[in-house]
Amino acid sequence: MQISSSKTENPMDGRWVKGRWVRQENDVSASITAKDFLPELGKGRFTLGISMPSRMEWGFYASLVLIALAMRLYDLGGRAVHHDESLHGYFAYQMFVGGGYDHNPLMHGMFLFHSIATSFFLFGDSEFSMRLPMALFGAGLVLVPLILKPRIGQFGSLACAILLAFSPSLIY
Structure with a gap:
C-alpha cells in the first residue's frame, strides 16, 4: 500500500473572499459557489430536504x-x-x-x-x-x-x- 505524500484536496478547505468561497487566494478558478453544493438552487425545486405533506x-x-x-x-x-x-x-x-x-x-x-x-x-x-x-x-x-x-x-x-x-x- 502506497501512501500519497500530497494532501488530498478537500473542497471545504478555503475561506470566503468577496462573497465567494475560495480555496486558494490566487486561484480564482478554484472558487466555489453555493450552486456547486446545491445544484437544485435556482431551478425552483430547492426544498432543504423537507417534503410537504400530501x-x-x-x-x-x-x-x-x-x-x-x-x-x-x-x-x-x-x-x-x-x-x-x-x-x-x-x-x-x-x-x-x-x-x-x-x-x-x-x-x-x-x-x-x-x-x-x-x-x-x-x-x-x-x-x-x-x-x-x-x-x-x-x-x-x-x-x-x-x-x-x-x-x-x-x-x-x-x-x-x-x-x-x-x-x-x-x-x-
Missing part, C-alpha cells in the same frame, strides 16, 4: 388536531383544579385584575401567566378559561411531528402525532 396527509393531521381539541375541551371546567393549576390560575388572576407579574424562579415563565390572563380577559374568570390556553397548545402539539418528519420519516411522524393526540397524560 393533501391526504394534511387531512389526517387536521382531523387528528380536531379530535385532540375535542378531547381536551370536553368537560374542561368540570374537573377539580390540582395544585399547579391553582397556582397558575391565582397568579394569572392577579395579573388579570391589575396586580402585575412578579417573577418567582419556582414558577414557570411569564408566557403561561399572560396566556391565562388573556383567556380570563376574553372569556371571564372560570376554570374553563384557566385551562383553555393549555388545551389549545396541547391540541397544537399534535402538529410538532411534522417538523421531525425528515428525521423520523412519514410513519414515525404519523405514529407520534397519534400518540400525542390520544395520550391520557396530555389530555387531562
